[in-house]
Amino acid sequence: MHTAEVLASRLGLDIAVAELERLFSQPGADPPDYGLDGGHRRPIRVAYQGVRGSYCHEAATTSFPSAAAVEAFPSGFWMEDAFSTLESGSADRAIIPAENSLDGPIDRNLDLLLRHPAVRITGELVVPVNHCLLAAPGVEISDLRRIVSHPQALGHCERRLQSLDLEVEEVDDAAEAARAVAEDRIRDTAVIGSRIAAKEFGLRIMEQSIHDEGGNYNRFLQLGVGDGPLYCGENRKTTVAFSLEKGVSGLFRALWVFESRGIRVTKVDHRPNRANPVRLVNRAGGVELAQMDYVFVVDVEGSELDPRVAAAVAGLGEFSGFVRVLGSYACTCGA
Amino acid sequence: MHTAEVLASRLGLDIAVAELERLFSQPGADPPDYGLDGGHRRPIRVAYQGVRGSYCHEAATTSFPSAAAVEAFPSGFWMEDAFSTLESGSADRAIIPAENSLDGPIDRNLDLLLRHPAVRITGELVVPVNHCLLAAPGVEISDLRRIVSHPQALGHCERRLQSLDLEVEEVDDAAEAARAVAEDRIRDTAVIGSRIAAKEFGLRIMEQSIHDEGGNYNRFLQLGVGDGPLYCGENRKTTVAFSLEKGVSGLFRALWVFESRGIRVTKVDHRPNRANPVRLVNRAGGVELAQMDYVFVVDVEGSELDPRVAAAVAGLGEFSGFVRVLGSYACTCGA
Numbered sequence: 001m002h003t004a005e006v007l008a009s010r011l012g013l014d015i016a017v018a019e020l021e022r023l024f025s026q027p028g029a030d031p032p033d034y035g036l037d038g039g040h041r042r043p044i045r046v047a048y049q050g051v052r053g054s055y056c057h058e059a060a061t062t063s064f065p066s067a068a069a070v071e072a073f074p075s076g077f078w079m080e081d082a083f084s085t086l087e088s089g090s091a092d093r094a095i096i097p098a099e100n101s102l103d104g105p106i107d108r109n110l111d112l113l114l115r116h117p118a119v120r121i122t123g124e125l126v127v128p129v130n131h132c133l134l135a136a137p138g139v140e141i142s143d144l145r146r147i148v149s150h151p152q153a154l155g156h157c158e159r160r161l162q163s164l165d166l167e168v169e170e171v172d173d174a175a176e177a178a179r180a181v182a183e184d185r186i187r188d189t190a191v192i193g194s195r196i197a198a199k200e201f202g203l204r205i206m207e208q209s210i211h212d213e214g215g216n217y218n219r220f221l222q223l224g225v226g227d228g229p230l231y232c233g234e235n236r237k238t239t240v241a242f243s244l245e246k247g248v249s250g251l252f253r254a255l256w257v258f259e260s261r262g263i264r265v266t267k268v269d270h271r272p273n274r275a276n277p278v279r280l281v282n283r284a285g286g287v288e289l290a291q292m293d294y295v296f297v298v299d300v301e302g303s304e305l306d307p308r309v310a311a312a313v314a315g316l317g318e319f320s321g322f323v324r325v326l327g328s329y330a331c332t333c334g335a
Numbered sequence: 336m337h338t339a340e341v342l343a344s345r346l347g348l349d350i351a352v353a354e355l356e357r358l359f360s361q362p363g364a365d366p367p368d369y370g371l372d373g374g375h376r377r378p379i380r381v382a383y384q385g386v387r388g389s390y391c392h393e394a395a396t397t398s399f400p401s402a403a404a405v406e407a408f409p410s411g412f413w414m415e416d417a418f419s420t421l422e423s424g425s426a427d428r429a430i431i432p433a434e435n436s437l438d439g440p441i442d443r444n445l446d447l448l449l450r451h452p453a454v455r456i457t458g459e460l461v462v463p464v465n466h467c468l469l470a471a472p473g474v475e476i477s478d479l480r481r482i483v484s485h486p487q488a489l490g491h492c493e494r495r496l497q498s499l500d501l502e503v504e505e506v507d508d509a510a511e512a513a514r515a516v517a518e519d520r521i522r523d524t525a526v527i528g529s530r531i532a533a534k535e536f537g538l539r540i541m542e543q544s545i546h547d548e549g550g551n552y553n554r555f556l557q558l559g560v561g562d563g564p565l566y567c568g569e570n571r572k573t574t575v576a577f578s579l580e581k582g583v584s585g586l587f588r589a590l591w592v593f594e595s596r597g598i599r600v601t602k603v604d605h606r607p608n609r610a611n612p613v614r615l616v617n618r619a620g621g622v623e624l625a626q627m628d629y630v631f632v633v634d635v636e637g638s639e640l641d642p643r644v645a646a647a648v649a650g651l652g653e654f655s656g657f658v659r660v661l662g663s664y665a666c667t668c669g670a
Contacts, residue, residue, distance in 0.1 A: 099627060101612035104446075107442075126613075217613050219627065252590055252599070255590065266583040266626075267583060268603040270602065270603070270604075272435075272437050274437060277436035277550040289668045290550075292552070
């Protein structure tokens with residue numbers, strides 16, 4: 001390709017990615033008609049963690065209502081795969097699951113973000129979980145002997161499972177189970193899985209939203225390599241990781257750096273500081289205590305481009321071992 | 336038993352438990368000679384999570400150097416078992432693993448502490464991990480074909496494993512594998528496990544401390560039912576759980592309640608608030624955002640009996656959905 005073509009292609013991609021950012025911050029808005037003028041623009045390649053038919057696949061699709069300009073593909077079973085897919089340039093964005101409102105966060109994401117400095121959080125999506133009872137076409141409830149799913153999904157649907165009173169079996173991957181039920185035309189087994197699994201594998205949705213009462217939401221992160229486009233708009237968050245030179249007792253001072261500038265801290269996480277996992281602390285009486293040392297990861301309200309956020313991050317550097325912005329992004333609530 | 340006997344027995348136990356608290360706060364101190372005067376005193380029953388030969392078993396033993404007054408027994412594979420053993424009165428104390436300095440915390444503990452209000456943290460023990468290479472008696476390195484252990488332990492010993500260049504196999508429970516190697520006299524397999532596994536099953540410690548460089552420590556919690564004896568001595572911590580009426584944006588205010596009284600906050604954790612897992616927040620532009628809601632769990636320096644800590648906990652109640660002290664305890668560093 002000539003340089004001009006490379007530039008044009010790059011520009012096209014930038015526009016497309018910028019549009020994707022806009023979509024993430026405006027759920028439900030229709031994406032524009034991209035067209036493929038002269039072949040310079042290509043679809044945005046979005047890798048999702050897991051396999052076809054997973055909730056993460058569904059989230060990738062939910063985020064981009066029109067698939068015209070988006071090419072979504074699975075990056076593999078391991079969370080690491082999403083990161084390496086991005087780093088190798090095989091995807092423009094990756095979607096990974098980050099948290100379930102009932103079961104808690106997937107801390108491994110933070111470790112991976114710390115280990116892959118080129119990868120940044122470019123968006124956050126919070127969507128209600130819709131656990132569906134999936135079976136092969138023509139199968140009725142009375143045909144069923146067994147219900148299979150991931151232990152977490154089974155845990156979310158305890159009441160419906162009790163009322164069905166069928167054999168229950170745990171599997172590592174509900175989407176894989178759904179595929180097997182479809183391909184092998186298994187008629188005595190239903191799977192608790194996503195709507196998109198039904199669509200992908202040609203299964204019948206027997207029931208929707210079969211989870212127990214209570215707010216069951218999944219949170220997903222959108223990741224990208226490089227800075228990407230940044231906005232100062234509404235519903236922006238910035239995630240900042242840092243270590244503390246004097247250890248955990250400096251945590252409040254670190255939070256004060258944000259709050260004193262009117263920037264709300266909405267979450268404080270900590271992960272092992274593998275560079276310095278333990279600190280020996282001398283206490284009164286000559287006792288030496290081993291204290292775990294951490295990398296703290298905080299979510300604050302506001303964009304990285306907000307001068308107050310930028311000043312806070314700079315201020316944090318004055319007493320931190322290291323400071324890194326893991327991303328500055330829009331928070332979106334999907335339907 | 337007559338009432339007087341019950342009381343005497345109860346008193347004896349209280350003294351014993353108080354002594355146990357003292358031991359936890361003074362590592363290395365020899366336990367007193369309890370004696371069994373008239374059968375009124377019985378050993379302190381300490382349940383440890385997991386099986387015989389586990390690191391948790393070792394921690395229970397490390398905490399109580401003389402086993403004379405302590406009866407340690409495994410509570411079972413599941414973390415829940417330690418809690419139910421305490422609640423049923425079958426144990427006076429339970430020891431559970433809480434964190435590894437390289438791999439991070441076991442968040443499930445916090446969920447269980449929130450779900451079992453009668454159970455409180457009564458001590459904390461931080462000990463260096465000593466991964467040993469264990470084999471059947473008479474076995475030499477040259478006899479080995481395979482090394483097995485828990486994935487976490489294997490991950491800690493990568494360099495030694497690389498230099499040994501043997502087949503590596505993951506198992507769910509290293510202590511169980513050690514028992515199997517001993518009982519079945521398997522000669523081609525070594526296990527990475529604890530010193531106590533060698534002692535319990537009659538295995539040979541081929542090498543000690545085979546983990547990679549870096550601070551590898553385990554943190555264990557000691558649990559008990561009821562208030563137990565409380566001290567105001569050195570190295571005290573208090574763990575407080577609370578929810579926030581106005582959601583995550585009130586987190587800093589909650590921390591300020593402690594710090595403004597000179598009480599250092601050294602850790603902030605959050606777990607799903609299962610009573611209210613998601614909060615819908617209206618933002619400018621009419622966008623409704625789903626925000627995860629949490630129970631926050633903070634560690635602060637100082638005893639619950641410190642009037643400043645007590646005042647802070649009371650102050651927290653003014654804007655919290657609920658506040659509960661999960662424990663006030665000594666932090667100990669084992670050898």
